Amino acid sequence: MALSDLKRVVRNEGGIETALGILKQRFGERFQTGQAIREQHAHTTTYIPTQAPDGVVFPQSAGEVQEIVKVCAEHRVPVIAFGTGTSLEGHVNAPGGGISVDLMQMNRILAVNPEDLDCTIEPGVTREDLNTYLRDTGLFFPIDPGANASLGGMAATRASGTNAVRYGTMRENVLSLSAVMADGRLITTARRAKKSSAGYDLTRLLIGSEGTLGVITSLTLKLYGIPQAISGGVCAFPSVEAACNAVIATIQVGIPVARIELVNALQMRAMKNYSKLDYPESPCLFVEFHGSDAGVKEQAESFGEIAEEFGGGPFLWTSVAEERAKLWKARHEAYWASLTLRPGAKALSTDVCVPISRLAECIAETEADIAEMGLIAPIVGHVGDGNFHVLVLMDINDPAEIERAEEFVARLNLRAIGMEGTCTGEHGIGQGKVAFLDRELGDSVDFMRTIKKALDPQDILNPGKIFSAGARPT
Amino acid sequence: MALSDLKRVVRNEGGIETALGILKQRFGERFQTGQAIREQHAHTTTYIPTQAPDGVVFPQSAGEVQEIVKVCAEHRVPVIAFGTGTSLEGHVNAPGGGISVDLMQMNRILAVNPEDLDCTIEPGVTREDLNTYLRDTGLFFPIDPGANASLGGMAATRASGTNAVRYGTMRENVLSLSAVMADGRLITTARRAKKSSAGYDLTRLLIGSEGTLGVITSLTLKLYGIPQAISGGVCAFPSVEAACNAVIATIQVGIPVARIELVNALQMRAMKNYSKLDYPESPCLFVEFHGSDAGVKEQAESFGEIAEEFGGGPFLWTSVAEERAKLWKARHEAYWASLTLRPGAKALSTDVCVPISRLAECIAETEADIAEMGLIAPIVGHVGDGNFHVLVLMDINDPAEIERAEEFVARLNLRAIGMEGTCTGEHGIGQGKVAFLDRELGDSVDFMRTIKKALDPQDILNPGKIFSAGARPT
Known part of the structure; x- marks a missing residue:
């Protein structure tokens, strides 16, 4: 892996031009192509270089998301769903250009059902917005990844955070969701019942799919009583x-x-x-x-x-x-706080997760590696789940430092995988961990690709993420 | 729906003949074709009529399951995974014939990791076997669907039961699984870490897939400390x-x-x-x-x-x-106990699940319907989850009674769906609830079919289950 080695997705110049024209006409001021706004929609908290989309559209309803996806499907143009841009592995980059779909104007709380301990919201509602709204009900939504992320983005990346040890991750806390699929159809994956054995678990398939299988347009979430x-x-x-x-x-x-x-x-x-x-x-x-x-x-x-x-x-x-x-x-x-350890440095935030029995060993080896490589890299962790983060403080203008940081990340990921762990407990694969997913799950990744190809045959939904372009690395 | 209206799957006579010969030669006494054993592998606790497979094979390893699936794939022969046969909706029937793969000889407990609160087992281990084995460790596996089912079968049907309200269902309690896919490849869907954001959630996709996407050959399960x-x-x-x-x-x-x-x-x-x-x-x-x-x-x-x-x-x-x-x-x-209410009757056990706020209303309407239809049908429910069962006691030799029971079940299912609920909280779709899945999830079912077709293009894994053959009923 190298920062410069982001998967190239071939640009469909003609299709993009056409789609830009159609979307401009349809959405007017809610479609933007200025450089600043485009870069803002790719340049996130990640250390990975920005690959800006060609335009940014701000839909206000699931119907409008359907319209956008249908235009993009017709002209084979990439569609990249965007929330608050707090993902860490290049999830919102546009390596083949295309349209960033900023969902933050879809921020209505559609229903709160206190008796059922659930609510239905649009994807642009942030976790803090939701909890502020809920305050008078005595209920709260527990998942807290640190950033005030959008709940749609949290679902798309299978986010978790500090209290997953008690309340689970987004995987356990989404009852149902609606999504616009690659052909523009809008589906709802499940009913509002607390459990169901009715068919394949499309809810869980979309959670963590990082915008590559559908664009989430609503979520039904579990809520909890605020503890006494x-x-x-x-x-x-x-x-x-x-x-x-x-x-x-x-x-x-x-x-x-x-x-x-x-x-x-x-x-x-x-x-x-x-x-x-x-x-x-x-x-x-x-x-x-x-x-x-x-x-x-x-x-x-x-x-x-x-x-x-x-x-x-x-x-x-x-x-x-x-x-x-x-x-x-x-x-x-x-x-x-960690940034003060090396003023002027940029932080590369990476995460792994191992069985808790291996956690002490994994952290100790990682600390030794940090010392040996001469890095400044503090560690924090959601250790109840065996999940920890390393923040590598680096000068991103120094290619040698970047290379060393990447070497460190690679060793960390392979160490976690070698201890029956995963290359990412909660950040996701995006562009940054593509090679490690292959190392972690082998043939399973082929079946993920098969699903991706079946559900998005033109590869328009967030292309260049999760999967490597070529053969699996050996 | 009618009991006689089980989906017809076209028999591939030639392929089945060939596969029978190959499997007999390869597995000897561990391959059986006697009528009694074949019927036993289709005639389960369901009220749905038996459709026996052509042969029953008893593999002892994942490698043997791969061999069986490869033979069946080559000759386009149905493969029906079988555990304890306690499913309730015709899941193990063989409407197009084929091979029942009885996994009960794969019953080893492969690892128990007390520090990580997990264990890895083969699919033929039953929940009681596992808990007996664990007793001295102070740990237990909580999911209890009533029957002493195999854990592979419980995963395949997304089972739950009395204490799901606290511990969740199989969905929340499987960390990872291995499965033989339709092309004979063996995959492991996840590592042993407690959480992961690495790629699509194939674990959850296989849980509840009722043997239609893969044959589960091992499971890594969460364990819990026995309460003080x-x-x-x-x-x-x-x-x-x-x-x-x-x-x-x-x-x-x-x-x-x-x-x-x-x-x-x-x-x-x-x-x-x-x-x-x-x-x-x-x-x-x-x-x-x-x-x-x-x-x-x-x-x-x-x-x-x-x-x-x-x-x-x-x-x-x-x-x-x-x-x-x-x-x-x-x-x-x-x-x-319920059978004593009408000696000689057979019980049709059906389940639905609704948001808990609608539960009282749903049960009250159902009790009224039972009275109106003159049925004897007691109700029990895992009501913390909004899930309840009705046991319709009927004379299965009386076609009019069967028709009335089916009419009742249809009304119950549509009532639950109409209350934002599901046609099955824990029994699954099998053959019995195919029509209701379509009613419940609409276009989502099309995407399930797309996944099925992509992962099992020849439709050899448990054909005739979950999906209807023709167009969606209106």
Whole structure:
């Protein structure tokens, strides 16, 4: 893999020209072709170079998305769905040009069903918008990938985050969705029942398909009651291994921990300075418990005992909202804090996920690799799921550094795969991890390609993502 | 729909003859063609008439399954995967003949990883076998569809059951699986990491595909710690509506109920007699709570308060294992108890699932329909998920009764679909619900067919199931 080695998708110049004309006429001011807006729709939080689309359209209904896809299908023009642009692996790039479909004007909350603990929304609603809207109902949507992403984008990339350990990922929290398929037809994948055995699970097929099988136009999501009480705190450990062992024990005894986040020593140093935290520069677990008043007290106390058993602690916890908020603000600021470790650097954010029994080993080997390669690269992780992130701070004007960072990422991915893990726990494949998907899943990827080809025979939906162009790398 | 209207799949006589010869030679005594064994592999707990396969083969490894599928692919012969034969909608029938692949000799537990709370097993392991094996580890696998089904079959039909309300269905509890695809290739759909965003979710695509996309040859399953404490009991309510409202309130306040089962008045009458239960003949909820000692006490007390609020109770609960066992034995014997309501009758077991807010209404209308049609048909339900079963007791030698039962089932299914629900919460489509799938999901079914055609172009994997042969009914 190299940053310059983005899959080339052949441009269909004639088709694109025609589609631009039709869409301009149909959508007027809601169709834009200025360079700034086009680049903004490809240049996201990723380190991967921008490949701008030829135009950006802002539909306001599923019917309009159908119109756009039909025009693009007729003229064989790429269609790239766009939400908040917070994906990390080049998901919204347009390697063969085409039309970026910005779904952020489709941001209505269509229904909230408190008795059923579900809601139906358009894809441009962000998770913070939704939770703000829900506040008076006593319900919330738990999935929190860090960024205030659109829920359509979160579904498309199978996002998760800090509290997946308790509430699951987007995979578990979407009851049903509607999507415009490559031929312009609009389908709804399931009913609003909590479970069903009716036919193939198209809902799950579209979740994580990164816009390559359909453009999501609505989602029915599971909601949860806001817990009666929340407790949480931070606990330092003598080593990453001790912290990981405490995580394993916590989960094994069945404490229904809502969040359990590892921050390694280097990242703690950055956060201490940036967020004015008074904790030692050693690996720490940030934990949170949801439940009844008695329940969260019991959970915190049980966790404290486990931490002590593994040499951690003291575990100071609180159920006072303001104090908890300060800790989680620091955790959410980890990205910005890490940038202070090397001012002027750009961060390459990568993620892997391994069985939790291999987590300590995987992180230890990764820290050793970081030291050996002379990189500055703090680690944070959703360790209850065995998922961790490395932020490689690099000078993207120095090709040698980029090459070293890519070499590091490749070793990290192969290490995770070698430990029965995955090359991505939550960021997705996009352009950045195409080679690793092949390494991870072998022949399965051929069957994914078969499905892609059957459902999108012209390869117009987000081409150049997930799959490599040529033969599988050996 | 009519029982006689099972989809005809054209028999490929020549191919079948050839395949029989090859398989006999290759598998010897592990390939059987006697009538009794063939009928046993199609005649299951369903009410649907038997359509026997031409032969039954008993592979002992994934490699042998590959050999079988390759022979059948070469000669275009149907391949029907078979576990314990406890499916209810004709899933294992062979409408075009072909080979039943009995996977029950593939019953090894390949790995248990206590730190990761997972295990890898062959498809012929049953849920009781697995839990017996796990007992000393302090872990268990929760999904309990009632029957002691094979875990491969449970995955293939997306099974669930009494404690799905807490632990989810097979959809949420399979981390990865291996399957032999229609071309004979063996794939593994995911790694052992707890979550992944790597490519399309082939795991979920195969779960619930009823053997039409691949033959499952191994499964990696999530496990859970056996709860420190379990409490539970039975609570009578003045009406189904009151009971359903109590269920809604229980879930809404966030009580993590492990099981919450409705038994209607008629079914209670049967169970009182059959299982010697001392409860009134009114709608009852059977509930169970898992957690710490303090936790299950708190949950039971909170539930008791809610029940009282809706006119139910008294709620007598216990954490004594023997007393709980008696209650759940009675619940598990519901099927046999119901048969005593009409000795000599055969039960047609059907299931639907609706949003929980519509559950009381759906059950009330269904009870009224039962009364109006003069049927004897008790109701039990996994009501925490909005899922309920009706057992229609009928004389299957009386065509008029069968027709009436089918008319009732059709009305029930359309009623559930009309309430934003599904025609099957956990039984699957098989042959029995083909028409309702089309009614439920419309154009989505076309895309399912496209996937089926792409992955199994010769239609050799369990043909005649899930999809209707002709155009969609209007």
